Structures are given as C-alpha cells and as structure tokens.
Amino acid sequence: MINGVEISLYIRRAFPFFLLFSFVPTFNIIEIKKESINILLLVIIVVCLYDALKVLFPLYRNLNQIYLIMNLEDIRIAGNGVLQVSFPIILISLLLSTRKKATKIVLKVFLFLSLSSLILSFTRSYWLGFFSALFLLIVILKREDKAKLIKILFSQLVLFIFTFFILLIFKFDLATKILSWLKDRIFSITQLTFLPTFIGRVDELETLLEYIPKSPIYGFGLGATYNFYNLSPFAWGGVGYKDLFYSHNFYAYHLFATGILGLLCFFLFIVTPIKVGILTYRTKKTQTLTLLAVFLSSIIFGTLFTSLTSPQFVDATSNIVIGVYIGIIAYASKYAITNIP
Secondary structure: OEOOEOHHHHHHHHOOOHHHHHHHHHHHHHHHOOOHHHHHHHHHHHHHHHHHHHHHHHHHHOHHHHHHOOOHHHOOOOOOHHHHHHHHHHHHHHHHHOOOHHHHHHHHHHHHHHHHHHHHOOOHHHHHHHHHHHHHHHHHOOHHHHHHHHHHHHHHHHHHHHHHHHHHHHOHHHHHHHHHHHHHHHHHHHHHHHOHHHHHHHHHHHHHHHHHHHOOOOOOOOOOOEEEEEOOOOOOOOOEEEEEOOOOOHHHHHHHHHHHHHHHHHHHHHHHHHHHHHHHHHHOOOOHHHHHHHHHHHHHHHHHHHOOOOOHHHOHHHHHHHHHHHHHHHHHHHHOOOOOO
C-alpha cells in the first residue's frame, strides 16, 4: 500500500503492465512449441464460454417469470467486456479457417450462444466494441475472407430471426419482454441527458477535465484521486461527494493520472499490436495463423472503443487475455510460415 492505494492499482491505472505478464510468456511458450496456440485458444474459449453462461444463466433461471420482472438490473449480469467481444470474433476466425463440416457445426452453435450472450448482456459499450471490431475486419479483410465473414454473419442473423419467431409462438411474453428491454437500451441513447448513470459519468469527465490543465504533461501521479459530487443513486455507494481513482472513461483518468506523456505511451503500446496483426495478415500468405492475428487485432481495436465508457484496460482479467492476444500476434508476425497443425 502507498498512501492508502494498492501498488497493483498504481500499475493498472497508469499503464496496463499486466499485459506484459502474459504477452512475454505467451510468445516464449508458443516459440518453444507452436501447438501451444491450440491449447491457449481452447483455454480462452472455455473462459469465454464460462463468462457467456454467467450472462445467460440468470435469464434462463427466470425464464418462466421473466415477464413479471420490471427492472432489468434485477437479473442482468453484463460479464467481462473483452471476453464478450472475444468469444464471437474468435469463433468466426476459426470458422473461416476450418474445412471440417462437423467442426463448423459446433463452432456455429457456439457462435449463436456467444452472440446471444453479447446481446443479452444489455451492455451498449460491449456492443460498440464488437461492431468496431467487425468494422475493422470488413475494411481490412481480403475479398474472399470478407465474403465468408458476411456470409457467416448473415446466417446467424437468419437464425436469430427464426429463433425470435419461435419464441413469439411458444413464449410470447418472453419474446416481447426481451425485445422491449433491447429497445429501451438502444433508444435510451436519445434520452441520455435524463439518465442518472449518464449524468454521473458526465460529472466524472467534467471534473477530470478541470484537473487536467493543472498538470497536463505528467498528470497527478499513479493512483491519484479526484473529488466530485455523485448524483446517481446507483453508483459509488449513492449520492454525495466521492474521492475516486477511477473513471468510466479509461482515457480521462489515464490523462488525469499520467498526463499527455502517459496517454501517448499507452496508445503507442496498444496500437502497435493492432498494426502488426493487420500487416501480418496483409503481407504474408493467408492462413490460419495470419487470419487469427488480424482477428485478435480487431478485438484489441474494439476494446479501445469499449473503454470509452467501460474501462477494460484497468481490468486484470481483460489485460491478461489481451496480453495473450499480443503474444500470439507477435508470434504470427515472426513465424507465420505454415498453418497451425
């Protein structure tokens, strides 16, 4: 503890050094035995599946009485942003590279589950991250891979439409309730200025923007706190003055704590693997490994947008997983010669 703040928080708030804890060993392990990529992907998929089930299980458990639930927050579990975005993106990558019909069927089932979890997390920042990742892929992918991606997404859309109509027939109350919640989450964007949670986040940002000009280059130091009046009864333990070393906007607190210098260092570090993954895919023969690299890069790219309102880069689990992605991208860049066995 330093001045009442844990040392790990100093590291996490100033710069996601947790990435290095998994980036370096990931690269070294794969370099020793490249088949380790398969094991790493399996572990990540299992972790993502667990996170998806955490989101879906409360809804399943309340299936027969969900129409009675008035407040979505009573049963909503958002899950982890990086894992929620990663699950469908990685599955799509594997679908594009595999030729086995049985494997494709399994992957499509898991893809439907992963997208269901992402949708039913009812978390707009995760949706933004996912669509940002897809946008990058649609821009970057070669024509053949892009066509396959669109075909996969279209087939999933058809499956979701079919499932929804089945629910309308047999579980009308459930279908309409979920649809109303989705509509409320989407269209609440037009009424953000009236939401206590949004007002609280704006207050966070405005308060930080008042502090930043006082120390713009180096910031106020690792773990520095700021004081603001919280108007939301749902955040920070209720209404009142709060001393915080956190912000829903990752970049605002990062700038406050480490200044322009720290923020530039972060962007230099995190944009590099995105660029490397894209160049690896573009400049080397398209194969499983290079395709995986660009898809993992898209996840990191999407996380940049998710962190505008959900700071994934200060979450230990997210940073470890992203570190693994960077390790795989680095290996792909250096050794992308043959397909993964």
